[in-house]
Amino acid sequence: MTRRSRTAAVPLLLLLLVPTGVLAATAKGRVVNTQDLLNPVWNEAKDPAAHRYTFREPAASVPPDSRILRGHLPKELTLVALADGAQPLKTPIRIKVEGGRTSFVTLVVPPGQEIRFENHDPTPHSIYETTGKGGFDKGTMQPDGARSWTPPGPGKYEIRDEFSPSLRAWVVVEPKAMKSVYPNRKGEFAIELEPGNYEIRGYHNGEPVGEAMPVEIKPAPAEQQLKDPLKVGPDKKKDEEKKEEPPKAGG
Incomplete structure (x- = not known):
């Protein structure tokens, strides 16, 4: 390689080393x-008229702090x-429906974000947006089935399930998310x-x-x-x- 060609190669090498983003x-x-x-689904569940869950007194060995029902932060x-x-992601955000709940329970997205609900339970689900203004009506998802939805604009949308009253989730469309x-x-x-x-x-x-x-x-x-x-x-x-x-x- 000549001296001139070696000199010409230096700027190219520097260009490759400098981050482009x-x-x-x-x-x-x-x-x-x-x-x-x-x-709030837990307050609904403990209402005797709902015939949902039975809450029993914890054993005496359970620490006092552990007797308090708290939210599950990771979901x-x-x-x-x-x-x-x-900006919305180019791929849908996947939300699992499993065990009568969704993962995640509250989702915050920018406008235009597609959301894909996937049924991981062995039984059907019929999820829907509660106000009727979100364009996401009741529709049965069979086991291993899925439904996709893009919220129409900014605001809060609540998702419930016709078959599983314990399922309660929210999608928030926030322009700055x-x-x-x-x-x-x-x-x-x-x-x-x-x-x-x-x-x-x-x-x-x-x-x-x-x-x-x-x-x-x-x-x-x-x-x-x-x-x-x-x-x-x-x-x-x-x-x-x-x-x-x-x-x-x-x-």
């Missing part, structure tokens, strides 16, 4: 104040990064985002809960720990202190 970073954090999050609490310019993730049982989460400014917000039962948390994602490092926790409910201790605070003397 913006690299995303993984933001890690945790959610707190989840104690009041509970799917029911959606954490959404909000920013301008959100860039990306959604679900925490683990401990409330820990990780979300991959491109550098920029976002708000992270929790959604439960189809509604925003707690406080929106502003975050800035920087180009580096690849993993970035969020300084503050995401609050999805009121501070319990502060609320108790307010209740116990003695009334002020009148002037």
Whole structure:
């Protein structure tokens, strides 16, 4: 190779080494104040008139905290990064219908996102959108069957099942929904985002809960720990202190 050809090859090599796109970073954090999050289907179930479930007194060996019915965070609490310019995925989001419930229970998507419900149960399901305005009417899904649906526009849509009253889910169409993730049982989460400014917000039962948390994602490092926790409910201790605070003397 001549000196001239070697010199000409250098810019090409540099071009191959320089990244051509913006690299995303993984933001890690945790959610707190989840104690009041509970799917309303459980209140429906414990009504004796519903003839649904029998709630028995736990054994004496069960710790007091474990006797309290709580929400299942990995399925029911959606954490959404909000920013301008959100676009739907090119492929449908798959939602499993199994055991009389959906995975996930609350889904937050940008406009135009296709959703595919898949029946993983050995029995049929007939899911539908409750208001009738979502364009998703009752339709039987046989075992291993599926139905696809694209919500017509921004708003909240509730999904129920004609055959399984315990199935209750929500789809929220939010124009700023860039990306959604679900925490683990401990409330820990990780979300991959491109550098920029976002708000992270929790959604439960189809509604925003707690406080929106502003975050800035920087180009580096690849993993970035969020300084503050995401609050999805009121501070319990502060609320108790307010209740116990003695009334002020009148002037």
